[in-house]
Amino acid sequence: MNMIAPRRRRLVLVGNGMAGIRTLEEILSRAPHDFAITVFGAEPHGNYNRIMLSPVLAGEKTFEAITTHPRSWYEENGIELIAGEAVVGIDRDAKTVTGALGATRPYDTLLLATGSNPVIIPLPGHKLSGVIGFRDIADVETMMAASKSGTHAVVIGGGLLGLEAANGLALNGMDTTVLHIMPTLMERQLDPVSAAMLKADLATRGIKVITEANTKAILGEDRVEGVTLADGTHLPADIVVMAAGVRPNIALAKEAGLACGRGIQVDDGMLTSDPAIYAVGECVEHRGAVFGLVAPLFEMAKIVADRVTRSADSDYTPAVTGTRLKVTGIDMFSAGDFIGDENTDDIVFRDASRGVHKRLVVRDDKLVGAVLYGDAQDSAWYFDHIRNETDISALRDTLVFGPAPGNDNAAPGIESLPDTAEICGCNGVSKGAILNAIGSFGLTTVDQVRSRTKASASCGSCTCQVEALLTHALGSAYDATPKVAAVCPCTTVGHDAVRQAILSQTLRTIPAVMRAMGWTTPDGCARCRPALNYYLVCAWPGEYRDDSRSRFVNERMHANIQKDGTYSVVPRMWGGVTSAAELRAIADVVDKHRIPTVKVTGGQRIDLLGVRKEQLPAVWGDLNAAGMVSGHAYGKALRTVKTCVGSEWCRFGTQDSTAMGIALEKMTWGSWTPHKTKMAVSGCPRNCAEATIKDFGVIATESGWDLYVGGNGGIKVRVTDLLAKVSTEADVLEYAAAFMQLYREEAWYLERTAPWVERVGIEYVRSRLSDPNGRLLVRDRFMKSQQHMQADPWAERAASADAHEFRALAAVA
C-alpha cells in the first residue's frame, strides 16, 4: 500500500514573542497538521505574556504565572523550539535561516516576528552596566536585583512603559525618579489635566517626576552611579531604565535585503517584499504606521494565518486602539484623538474630590477621542462609539455621564452596550462573542470565559467587564465571589472549574493547569498538587505522566506509612479468596524479611506491618513471585471487593457472590479514583459482605442483582441508595464500570462517593446511568482508561523503578 503522506510545508518562525506565537495558534487552529514548524527565539524560554512584565516587576505576579506557552506546549504541538539562539542570517535563494549557534533550517514559508528594541538614547555613559531597557524578563530580573543591592532608580521616559517600570521599582523599595522630556506625562495618551492628576497620584506612591528634564549624561566608573541634567541637577542612581520608546527590530530583514522603512514593510496581506516571507508584530510597518500595542498585532496574526493556510484572502485594516496604564490603583483609559483641534468640541467632567477627570472630544456629532482618568469603567462604551463613529447628537447632554446616567450600580451600562462593543481590546473580543460563549458553553466563571474566548487573557484590565457580563447573563446565578470552595489556598478556583479547564484547554501538566488558572504559588501545596495530579491522570489516561512528587507518600511508596515511619504491605486477595499456596508464600515472606506483625484486615485480606522502606522492593518481589500484586490499600483507588460465600456454599445464597466479586475486582483494580473506593457483593439480602455501606454494593436476589451506591462505613455512616436492579453478571459489570467512571470524572478530589452522591443527588446519578447508550459511553471510557492502569506498581518497583525512593542518598560516618 502506498500511504506516503505529502510532505508537510516547512514553516519557520523567527521571534518567539507575542505576535509570532499568536500567529502559530491561529495557523494551528486552521490547519493543525499542514506544517512542520520550527521556532527560533533569542530569549532562552518559551513564550510569555510580555504585557504582564509590569505586574511581575510590581510583585503581583510570578514569571510562571505569565508564561503562556511553556516548552511542553511546543512539544505537544510538534513544534521544534530553538530557544536562546537568535537567527543571524536569511538565505533567500536557498530558503534557509541560520542561527547564531549554527542551527540552519530550510523553509517554504518564513515568518518574521522579531518585535522591537527599546530605544537607548546615546547619552554619554549609556553603555555602563546598570543602564537597561524594559522589554524582557531579563530586564525585570536586573531591576529586581538592583533593588536588592541599591537604593536609587532613575527612569528616563514618562510614557506608559516608563511609569510602569517606575511603579515597580518603587514597590521594590527603590527611591525612584522619572525624567520626562515633555512638559506633561504620557502626552500621547493624556491631556494636561489628567497628566497632572497622574503626577500627583504617583507622588503619593513615592515616585518623583521631573518634567522638561533634559538628561545630559549618565555617570559612573564601570557601573552606573548617577545621572546629571542639563540644568546641573545630579541624581544618584544604582540603575537607569531607558523607556524612551521602541524601534522595530529590522536588522535581520534589512540584511536579507527585504524592503524596510521604519519597520519591515508589508502589504495588506502581511507579505514582505519576498513572496515567501511574511512579517507580523511590532517589527512591521504597514501603510507607513508602526505598532506598540498587542490588539493590532493579534489582528495581523489572523490575517497571516488566513493567508499562510490559504483559508482566506483577508486584509489587515488599521483600527483605533485604546490604552490603559497597568498600575494597580490607577484607573485610566485613553483612545483616539483626545486633544482635538479647532473643529472639535470638548466635553469635560471633573470631580476633584473623587479624583475623576473625563474629556470627550466630539467632531461633527461623532465621538473621536476620550481620556478617562480616575474612573474608566465606561471605557468600552465610549470606545465602541469611537470605533463605530456613532451619531451621538441625541446622547450629547448625558454623554459624559456614561451609558447609564444616574445609575450607580456596580457595573453601569454593560447591558446598554451593543453586542458589537469590544470588551477585550487586546484580543478584539466583543460583548456579543462573550455572551454567546457564556450561553452556548454554559460558562459560569471568568476563567472559563477567558479560556474559551481569550477575553481578559492578555493585559487583564477588562476582567471587571467580563464579570459584569457574567452577572448580566446569569443574573443571581453568577456570584463574583464564588461560593464554590477553592481547591486550596493557592487559588480561588474550585474543583469543577479546574476539571473543565483541563479538558477544554487541553492542559496536560500540573504547571500548565496552575498557569492557566492563575495559581498564586509557584508549585502549589500538599492539597492542590495531589488533586491536580489525579485530575490529569483521569483526563488523559495513558498519556499523562504521573507526577510522583505530587502524590501523598503512601501512593508514592505503594505502601502505607505507619506512625514509626515503617510501612505496611497488603497484597490483593481477589474477592477475599485465598489458597494454601498464597498463605504459604505470605508466611515465607514474613519469615524471610522478619516482618513483625501479620493481621487480617477489615477488608478481607492480610496486612504485613512494620516493613522498613528499604525492604519494600524485595518484599514485593517475593510476593510477585508467588503471583500476588498490590492491593492498593494505600491508594485513592479501588481497594477491596468484599464477598460472602454465596450460592456455592451458603444455604441461603441465591447467586455466586464470590465469583461476582472476583470479576468486579479483576475489572476495576488499579484504577485511581477521587477517594478510596470499596465494593462488596453479598449472596442474599442478609448481606454478610456489608454491601449497603460500600461505594458500590451488590446484593444478589432470586431474579438477579440489586446495585447500590454511595455507602460509607467510616466516620459518618451512610447507607447506600439503590441505583438499579439488573439480571445478569454482565449488567453488574457494565453498571459498575459506568458508575466508577462517572465518579472518577465528576467528583472532587478527596470526595468519597457518599458525599458526592449527596451533593449531586442520586437522581442525577441514576439519570446519567439509566440510559443504555449514555451508560455504555461512560463504561467505555472506564475500560479504555483501565488498559493503562492495570500494571502492578509493585512489579515495576521490584524491577527497580524509582529505586532512589527506597535508598538513602548517602551514609555519613
Add this chain to the structure above:
Amino acid sequence: MSAMSEDTLIWTDVGHLDDIPRLGSRVVTTPVVDIAVFRTANDRVFALHDSCPHKAGKLSQGIVHGESVTCPLHSWVIGLADGTAKEPDEGCTRVVPVRLKDGRILLAAGSA
C-alpha cells in the same frame, strides 16, 4: 550562622544535585540521626533533621512545595530554610547547613 562558623564546618560531599528529584527529598544517614535533604523546583537545596517537630514524622517522605514540606503523618507544614512549623502549629526541627558547589551537595553533617 555567622561567617566564622561557616568556615569551621566540615563539609561532606553526599551526592549530586540530580540524585534528588525536583520537589523531592533523599535521606542521608548518620550514626546519630537521619538527615532529609530537599531540592526545590528551582534547584535550591535544604537539609533538616528527618523528624517532624509534631510526632517525629519523616519529613523526607512529605510533599515539597515552594520552600516548605508537608509532613506525611498529620500535614504540618515545615519551612525548609528555618525548620519552623507554619502557623497555627508551633515547633521547630533542626536545620543542617548545606551547600551546592558545581552541582555537588555538601553537607555539614557533623554539626547535626
